[in-house]
Amino acid sequence: MEISEGFHFLKVEKRGVVDSSSLLAIRDRKGFSCVEIGGGGEANIRQTLGLFEASGLAIENLHTVIISHTHADHMGAIAHFRGLLPALTVVDHALDAPYLRDNSLLEKAFDADLVAERFPGTRFSILDFYAAFCPISQTEPDRTVVEGDRIECGDYAFEVLHTPGHHPGHISLYERRLGLLFVGDMVGMEVPFYTPSSGGVEGYTASLRKYLALDVRRILPSHGDPIESPREAVENALAKVGRREERLMEALRLGPRTFHELLPELFRSPSQHVFPGAALLASHLGKLEREGVVGEEPDGRFVLL
Incomplete structure (x- = not known):
């Protein structure tokens, strides 16, 4: 063209x-x-x-x-x-x-x-x-x-x-x-x-x-x-991108969640959890932690602050 x-x-x-x-x-x-x-x-x-x-x-x-x-x-x-x-x-x-x-x-x-x-x-x-x-x-x-x-x-x-x-x-x-x-x-x-x-x-x-x-x-x-x-x-x-974050927030409003419990909020298929799911989820959780919205507990679960 x-x-x-x-x-x-x-x-x-x-x-x-x-x-x-x-x-x-x-x-x-x-x-x-x-x-x-x-x-x-x-x-x-x-x-x-x-x-x-x-x-x-x-x-x-x-x-x-x-x-x-x-x-x-x-x-x-x-x-x-x-x-x-x-x-x-x-x-x-x-x-x-x-x-x-x-x-x-x-x-x-x-x-x-x-x-x-x-x-x-x-x-x-x-x-x-x-x-x-x-x-x-x-x-x-x-x-x-x-x-x-x-x-x-x-x-x-x-x-x-x-x-x-x-x-x-x-x-x-x-x-x-x-x-x-x-x-x-x-x-x-x-x-x-x-x-x-x-x-x-x-x-x-x-x-x-x-x-x-x-x-x-x-x-x-x-x-x-x-x-x-x-x-x-x-x-x-x-x-x-905003909808991804909102799905994570909705899940966390229901209570603490592990990294693996949050992955299906971004990708339903387990075949996508390793790649690209892990990096995408870590990106969102890192952002929310830096904003003081989410924290990680000693047992590895993520919670709303």
Whole structure:
């Protein structure tokens, strides 16, 4: 889909447990830049190349990749394309760069140790998860950006927004002239996901509220279709987070509850309690504890204060 002259939204259709992210491709005199590069593995790479070809973009003309955050579906193929294109420039947020250099740090960002604490004998590894469904890779960024920086792409200029919550170094990109906002995984996901080590629920909701202060006419998400009612979509995401918290509060009004007794308030299916349930619940309980609303008793049960 051509959003504006030389500005393409390359949508990836949902087909598996972890799908490659959609991409932005922006033409310029040197070739083209790309926001995201998709997941690793032969099938994902073939899909990305097919998207480029369908839009008339020759892979040898790709000169810059901007990464919203180091999750496999967004950048897992980066090592492959860097090997194919040695002069490729990789742009990443300064807080995301350590994860791009060393994928093993993602275990902390996903709070894998929380699973071991709350589910003794259960091992959760995001790298094992990615290896099974969407391979990841690592590389050294050539340029790091922070909040307020500008990234020039042909006739367009993106303002960098640091939007943590989903990941510590997650960025969104705002093209002010067109009123376009690329949000990565912050809006458009079926299940908004945030972890304590990635900014938690406070970081996630603060990032969403940052969007509401902008003049946005269209949102481009990493998963799903372009969003033509951006304010409504952001407010719906905030409301979904609010409903999660209210369900926890309703349960606690009935009396003390353990961590495991609260998990079904967020996810009915036990298959989701380890991931993503544990991190989401810990994010909400941490927020409520910091606000002085909830406390944890010596026996491990949570109570309203």
